[in-house]
Amino acid sequence: MENQDRHSAYGLWLREIQGIGTAAVLRLFDSYQKNREGRKEKASPYDLAAGLEGSGFACALYQMGGRDLAGLTREAFGEKGGEKYMRLLLQARQRDPEKALEALQKKGISYVSLEDPAYPPRLRRIQDMPLGLYYVGRLPDPALPCAAVIGARIPDAYGREEARRFASALAGAGIGVVSGMARGVDGIAGRAALQAGGYSLAVLGCGVDVCYPQENEDLYAMLQGRGCIVSEYRPGTKARPSQFPPRNRIISGLSDLVLVVEAKGGSGTLITTDYALSQGKDVFALPGRITDRLSEGCNALLAQGAAMALSPRDLIEYFYGVREEEEKRGPGAPEGLSDLEKTVYLALSDDRPMDLFEIEESIVRMTGRKTGTGKLLEAVMMLILRDLAREEAVGTYCRKRDRRRD
Amino acid sequence: MYSSVISAAVIGVDSCLLRVETDISSGLPIFSMVGFVSGEVREAEKRVRVALKNTGIQIPPSRITVNFAPADLPKRGVILDLPVAAGILISMGLLDQKSVEGILIAGELGLNGEIRPVRGILPMVLRAREKGLHTCLIPAGNLQEGEAAQGIRVVGLPSLKDLIAYLKAGEEDRDRLYPPGHTDLAERFSQAEGPGRDLPDFEDVIGQTAARRMLEIAAAGFHNALMIGPPGTGKSMLAKCMPGILPPFTLEESLEVSSIYSIAGRLPKEDPLIRIRPVLAPHHSITPIALTGGGVTPQPGVISLAHRSVLFLDELPEFGREKLDLLRQPLEDREITLVRQAGSCTFPCRFLLLAAMNPCPCGYYPDRNRCRCSESQIRKYLGRISGPILDRIDLCTQVASVGAADLLRPEKGESSARIRERVEAARERQRDRFRGTGIRFNADMTGTMVEDLCRLGPEEEKIMESLYEKYHFSARTFHRLLKTARTIADLAGSREIGAGHLMEAAAFRVGERQIFGH
Numbered sequence: 001m002e003n004q005d006r007h008s009a010y011g012l013w014l015r016e017i018q019g020i021g022t023a024a025v026l027r028l029f030d031s032y033q034k035n036r037e038g039r040k041e042k043a044s045p046y047d048l049a050a051g052l053e054g055s056g057f058a059c060a061l062y063q064m065g066g067r068d069l070a071g072l073t074r075e076a077f078g079e080k081g082g083e084k085y086m087r088l089l090l091q092a093r094q095r096d097p098e099k100a101l102e103a104l105q106k107k108g109i110s111y112v113s114l115e116d117p118a119y120p121p122r123l124r125r126i127q128d129m130p131l132g133l134y135y136v137g138r139l140p141d142p143a144l145p146c147a148a149v150i151g152a153r154i155p156d157a158y159g160r161e162e163a164r165r166f167a168s169a170l171a172g173a174g175i176g177v178v179s180g181m182a183r184g185v186d187g188i189a190g191r192a193a194l195q196a197g198g199y200s201l202a203v204l205g206c207g208v209d210v211c212y213p214q215e216n217e218d219l220y221a222m223l224q225g226r227g228c229i230v231s232e233y234r235p236g237t238k239a240r241p242s243q244f245p246p247r248n249r250i251i252s253g254l255s256d257l258v259l260v261v262e263a264k265g266g267s268g269t270l271i272t273t274d275y276a277l278s279q280g281k282d283v284f285a286l287p288g289r290i291t292d293r294l295s296e297g298c299n300a301l302l303a304q305g306a307a308m309a310l311s312p313r314d315l316i317e318y319f320y321g322v323r324e325e326e327e328k329r330g331p332g333a334p335e336g337l338s339d340l341e342k343t344v345y346l347a348l349s350d351d352r353p354m355d356l357f358e359i360e361e362s363i364v365r366m367t368g369r370k371t372g373t374g375k376l377l378e379a380v381m382m383l384i385l386r387d388l389a390r391e392e393a394v395g396t397y398c399r400k401r402d403r404r405r406d
Numbered sequence: 407m408y409s410s411v412i413s414a415a416v417i418g419v420d421s422c423l424l425r426v427e428t429d430i431s432s433g434l435p436i437f438s439m440v441g442f443v444s445g446e447v448r449e450a451e452k453r454v455r456v457a458l459k460n461t462g463i464q465i466p467p468s469r470i471t472v473n474f475a476p477a478d479l480p481k482r483g484v485i486l487d488l489p490v491a492a493g494i495l496i497s498m499g500l501l502d503q504k505s506v507e508g509i510l511i512a513g514e515l516g517l518n519g520e521i522r523p524v525r526g527i528l529p530m531v532l533r534a535r536e537k538g539l540h541t542c543l544i545p546a547g548n549l550q551e552g553e554a555a556q557g558i559r560v561v562g563l564p565s566l567k568d569l570i571a572y573l574k575a576g577e578e579d580r581d582r583l584y585p586p587g588h589t590d591l592a593e594r595f596s597q598a599e600g601p602g603r604d605l606p607d608f609e610d611v612i613g614q615t616a617a618r619r620m621l622e623i624a625a626a627g628f629h630n631a632l633m634i635g636p637p638g639t640g641k642s643m644l645a646k647c648m649p650g651i652l653p654p655f656t657l658e659e660s661l662e663v664s665s666i667y668s669i670a671g672r673l674p675k676e677d678p679l680i681r682i683r684p685v686l687a688p689h690h691s692i693t694p695i696a697l698t699g700g701g702v703t704p705q706p707g708v709i710s711l712a713h714r715s716v717l718f719l720d721e722l723p724e725f726g727r728e729k730l731d732l733l734r735q736p737l738e739d740r741e742i743t744l745v746r747q748a749g750s751c752t753f754p755c756r757f758l759l760l761a762a763m764n765p766c767p768c769g770y771y772p773d774r775n776r777c778r779c780s781e782s783q784i785r786k787y788l789g790r791i792s793g794p795i796l797d798r799i800d801l802c803t804q805v806a807s808v809g810a811a812d813l814l815r816p817e818k819g820e821s822s823a824r825i826r827e828r829v830e831a832a833r834e835r836q837r838d839r840f841r842g843t844g845i846r847f848n849a850d851m852t853g854t855m856v857e858d859l860c861r862l863g864p865e866e867e868k869i870m871e872s873l874y875e876k877y878h879f880s881a882r883t884f885h886r887l888l889k890t891a892r893t894i895a896d897l898a899g900s901r902e903i904g905a906g907h908l909m910e911a912a913a914f915r916v917g918e919r920q921i922f923g924h
Binding site for chain 2: 153154155156157159183184213214215291292293294353355356357358360373374375376377378380381382384385392393394395396
């Protein structure tokens with residue numbers, strides 16, 4: 001078995017002991033290191049997490065003589081606690097770590113533990129980092145800039161379109177898109193990033209072999225091939241409400257910044273931004289109208305000092321600095337449209353779906369003339385065919401911005 | 407003595423003449439009826455016996471045999487009371503066999519001898535006229551309905567006594583007893599404009615640009631249509647406006663539809679011709695039988711009553727998959743065949759299906775400030791309508807809520823009368839196109855006819871290709887699109903289907919757009 005797999009196998013073994021979490025492992029490791037280095041003072045969790053990399057600590061716990069183990073646990077947890085952890089470890093030592101890893105790999109799932117150098121470095125630096133991650137697909141390159149794109153589970157047309165536009169632009173600029181594969185904004189962002197040929201990673205609140213929500217089955221399949229699905233929960237774990245808030249710390253932990261597209265006041269999305277701020281990540285929010293309930297959360301974030309995301313360029317500049325070649329384009333319709341089509345294009349709104357009656361009214365305001373319903377429908381259809389408009393719900397239409405402008 | 411009287415039976419929407427043969431001969435006093443008769447026909451014996459007694463005629467104790475020919479046709483209902491009574495009277499020698507030659511007799515008897523109204527008179531009288539009979543003797547309560555048939559003498563009789571008096575009278579006395587009706591059908595039809603004025607008019611509909619246009623196209627080519635929109639936006643109101651833009655019934659159509667109503671016993675008494683195309687709007691709790699027709703004696707269902715008119719199904723998904731799927735075959739075949747123990751019968755049901763539904767369970771999607779339905783909830787809701795039903799709907803659009811400003815200062819829309827002018831012109835074009843094919847509307851074109859009659863120019867073909875690329879049409883959708891485009895071209899008075907007509911048809915199509923905007 002290769003060295004990397006050894007790390008993984010013992011790391012997995014340690015992870016799967018019921019009753020021992022990150023904090024306990026770090027405490028054990030602290031005592032272990034103190035003994036070996038003759039150090040007196042307690043080390044910080046961050047130093048411990050860094051020290052764990054390549055240490056072979058899990059392997060040592062597995063192979064350590066009974067008396068040494070008893071001494072170690074007593075030192076770390078005191079008389080009473082030490083006995084409990086000692087028992088847990090001894091019981092667990094009866095299992096074969098390598099077999100467990102093999103079984104996991106047979107299901108196509110990999111595991112990366114804190115001891116593994118492949119453990120995402122960003123995550124190693126957060127508080128309460130997971131002991132390890134189960135994953136399917138390809139973990140992000142440590143050098144890849146990543147942005148989390150998150151938001152409401154039930155967005156409106158504005159949120160849907162902007163999630164799509166931002167994620168697609170970020171992916172196009174070589175920035176990874178991290179999300180929770182939830183309904184709504186998360187799923188749309190992940191999908192858009194992959195469709196733009198970029199990298200996307202989803203952190204699940206259930207096992208990596210469970211597709212939740214079901215309706216994102218397509219995204220789930222795409223992520224396996226071209227992105228990554230990670231979770232700190234054991235495969236087969238069902239989605240439970242209590243598991244989602246903790247997974248949000250991984251979403252923000254894996255990203256350099258967090259973009260909130262749409263969120264109601266008190267939305268679960270705001271848990272992620274809290275984590276992001278405590279982890280020292282920047283939060284961007286998309287402004288909305290103050291009367292839109294779906295923008296309450298975003299606007300509140302902006303009021304508290306979040307960065308304003310006015311266009312994907314704002315985020316791209318955050319990563320790469322200002323680029324020069326951006327050309328300014330004035331408002332106006334694209335070339336090659338008939339007069340009526342141009343008028344309709346200008347009358348449409350980017351994000352508020354309008355029905356024919358509203359479009360007609362808007363045209364009357366602009367030109368003072370009425371257009372027949374048939375002609376109007378014809379023009380709208382033409383714009384849709386040329387990818388300059390889209391039908392939101394039945395009979396309501398939005399303008400699609402010229403792709404070249406982002 | 408032997409006698410024979412003509413009556414009729416109703417099978418489905420059709421009627422068939424029957425011969426009621428009666429024989430009275432000496433022997434043990436027995437009253438026997440043969441000829442595939444059901445319970446209520448057998449009961450005629452008791453009613454006839456008592457009714458005759460109360461009219462002052464005793465049936466002698468003798469062997470009475472009544473036969474209904476043809477014997478292989480099932481006989482149901484109470485209309486045979488009167489012909490049986492007449493047959494017995496002739497066999498007893500009280501009436502002359504010659505007095506009933508060429509006369510159809512139908513009606514139910516009361517014990518006191520009165521003649522009560524029955525169902526299905528109109529199709530019977532029509533059949534009698536077709537078979538060359540000269541007179542129909544029917545219950546007085548059905549007289550108006552019978553007279554609607556025209557071209558045959560129809561006499562409404564209040565009681566058995568009057569029947570005897572009429573049959574005893576000579577030819578010239580008969581007309582004096584019951585002067586022939588003077589109602590002229592053409593005249594009655596011209597009055598039909600009158601009640602039309604009470605119909606809801608499109609000029610009272612505020613906004614709804616797309617829905618108006620869609621209903622105009624639907625009316626012109628008899629296309630099935632679907633309206634999607636939040637509660638309270640006027641979907642039902644729009645449906646009620648439909649009769650106002652549909653051309654009124656022709657006499658022939660009216661008789662066809664009125665016959666169905668007659669069989670269902672639903673003809674209005676005072677004005678027994680259906681002239682305005684009704685909008686039938688069954689509630690979604692309707693039973694499958696009431697919808698399609700059925701029962702031991704097959705009765706027409708709502709879909710047949712909506713023949714040549716509008717069947718409006720509000721809250722379409724609430725009807726449930728089971729009932730909606732029952733509509734699949736009638737939508738395709740334009741008639742429904744009910745097979746029951748008593749035999750099978752066919753009712754026509756070429757109706758215009760106009761459906762309405764909310765966009766999601768709460769009704770407010772895509773207004774996310776109000777709608778709280780998740781995408782999966784919306785999908786589930788829409789999934790209650792099966793694909794095959796959607797496949798038979800040619801047009802679909804949204805019905806939006808109208809802003810307060812427009813409600814307060816409503817701008818009058820185009821009136822129904824003006825829309826109807828265009829619809830009638832488009833119908834005229836279709837009549838010319840389909841002359842001699844048995845098809846009346848663009849929506850009814852077969853696949854080969856579509857290929858033949860909806861040829862596209864090179865520019866239009868290019869548009870069709872790009873539409874195809876964008877939406878991945880099925881062949882069926884492709885044909886539906888062409889049929890709709892044909893109607894739009896007809897409305898515009900154009901011989902060829904232009905690019906614009908195609909685009910408009912595509913804007914109204916049903917399909918993936920019905921589900922969602924992504």
